Amino acid sequence: MPPATDNLAPARLRATPSWLLTHTATHANRLVAERFGEMGVRRYHYALLAAVEEFGPASQADLGRRCGIDRSDVVAALNELAEAGLVVRTPDPADRRRNSVTITDAGAAWLRHIAAALADVQDALLAPLSAAERDQLTRLLVRVLDHHAGDRD
Amino acid sequence: MPPATDNLAPARLRATPSWLLTHTATHANRLVAERFGEMGVRRYHYALLAAVEEFGPASQADLGRRCGIDRSDVVAALNELAEAGLVVRTPDPADRRRNSVTITDAGAAWLRHIAAALADVQDALLAPLSAAERDQLTRLLVRVLDHHAGDRD
DNA sequence: CCTATATCAGGGGAACTGACATAC
DNA sequence: CGTATGTCAGTTACCCTGATATAG
Numbered sequence: 001m002p003p004a005t006d007n008l009a010p011a012r013l014r015a016t017p018s019w020l021l022t023h024t025a026t027h028a029n030r031l032v033a034e035r036f037g038e039m040g041v042r043r044y045h046y047a048l049l050a051a052v053e054e055f056g057p058a059s060q061a062d063l064g065r066r067c068g069i070d071r072s073d074v075v076a077a078l079n080e081l082a083e084a085g086l087v088v089r090t091p092d093p094a095d096r097r098r099n100s101v102t103i104t105d106a107g108a109a110w111l112r113h114i115a116a117a118l119a120d121v122q123d124a125l126l127a128p129l130s131a132a133e134r135d136q137l138t139r140l141l142v143r144v145l146d147h148h149a150g151d152r153d
Numbered sequence: 154m155p156p157a158t159d160n161l162a163p164a165r166l167r168a169t170p171s172w173l174l175t176h177t178a179t180h181a182n183r184l185v186a187e188r189f190g191e192m193g194v195r196r197y198h199y200a201l202l203a204a205v206e207e208f209g210p211a212s213q214a215d216l217g218r219r220c221g222i223d224r225s226d227v228v229a230a231l232n233e234l235a236e237a238g239l240v241v242r243t244p245d246p247a248d249r250r251r252n253s254v255t256i257t258d259a260g261a262a263w264l265r266h267i268a269a270a271l272a273d274v275q276d277a278l279l280a281p282l283s284a285a286e287r288d289q290l291t292r293l294l295v296r297v298l299d300h301h302a303g304d305r306d
Numbered sequence: 307c308c309t310a311t312a313t314c315a316g317g318g319g320a321a322c323t324g325a326c327a328t329a330c
Numbered sequence: 331c332g333t334a335t336g337t338c339a340g341t342t343a344c345c346c347t348g349a350t351a352t353a354g
């Protein structure tokens with residue numbers, strides 16, 4: 001039940017989807033950061049590991065596009081993942097501008113590990129929603145996201 | 154229709170609500186920042202103006218709690234709003250620790266002005282959703298937000 | 307020539323932390 | 331006394347811009 005203290009946000013904000021989104025995202029990020037922080041992981045690490053696993057040897061530019069992470073930030077995050085032995089950078093012989101990024105066995109294992117932690121966080125985040133409502137929320141967000149897919153890149 | 158280029162995000166991410174939320178929020182913030190930027194406004198300005206209008210003369214701490222803005226950041230944002238003549242800070246005689254913050258006529262007019270711009274942005278953001286779906290999304294987000302209302306403060 | 311890639315340097319807004327003086 | 335308020339200094343992760351060297 002909501003706390004008795006009537007510290008509600010202004011009606012204008014509560015009726016503004018962009019405000020609701022950023023505020024809910026802030027709560028989500030706090031939960032994720034707490035859980036990931038204990039493991040020395042940041043969001044970018046998870047996103048990139050997931051992308052490298054799913055899209056196999058891929059260029060850094062492609063990984064960044066798929067995850068919505070800037071190329072600059074991909075460099076820094078991959079440095080850390082490579083240093084930890086979770087991914088490997090190999091020059092691509094077919095296009096010598098590119099690095100072919102591959103996930104290691106340790107990387108795949110670590111991905112499963114942090115994915116389990118992330119699943120716990122989703123549960124805590126969406127606690128007040130039924131399974132059907134969680135699906136509904138997910139589908140609505142995907143629709144919005146896909147609509148804006150071409151806005152950048 | 155989604156762009157033909159199959160640059161989709163990893164399935165793991167597309168099925169993770171916290172990732173969908175932060176990513177959608179990023180798009181929303183970009184749209185808001187573009188529109189607000191032309192007017193020299195940031196999100197905090199809008200939130201605080203809305204709170205001061207709705208909750209009348211209020212303390213800075215209360216405004217911050219209601220908007221989910223840290224007290225430190227309330228100080229800085231109110232400095233800018235006061236300098237622009239949109240709000241007025243008066244020492245509260247009943248509790249001399251507090252500032253009583255009031256919206257000015259110019260502030261109320263400016264609030265209506267930027268609220269109209271914000272409404273346009275909501276429309277662009279949620280373009281792919283029907284009116285019923287926008288309501289659904291809004292209600293789901295409010296439920297999640299209210300559930301985590303006591304997490305901080 | 308123009309575009310794409312990887313990298314680096316750096317900026318900016320937002321969320322947050324810690325400290326402090328003051329007042330309840 | 332402990333707690334709340336307003337203020338300030340500084341930190342961090344994230345998002346983004348611009349520049350460069352190199353390769354297509």
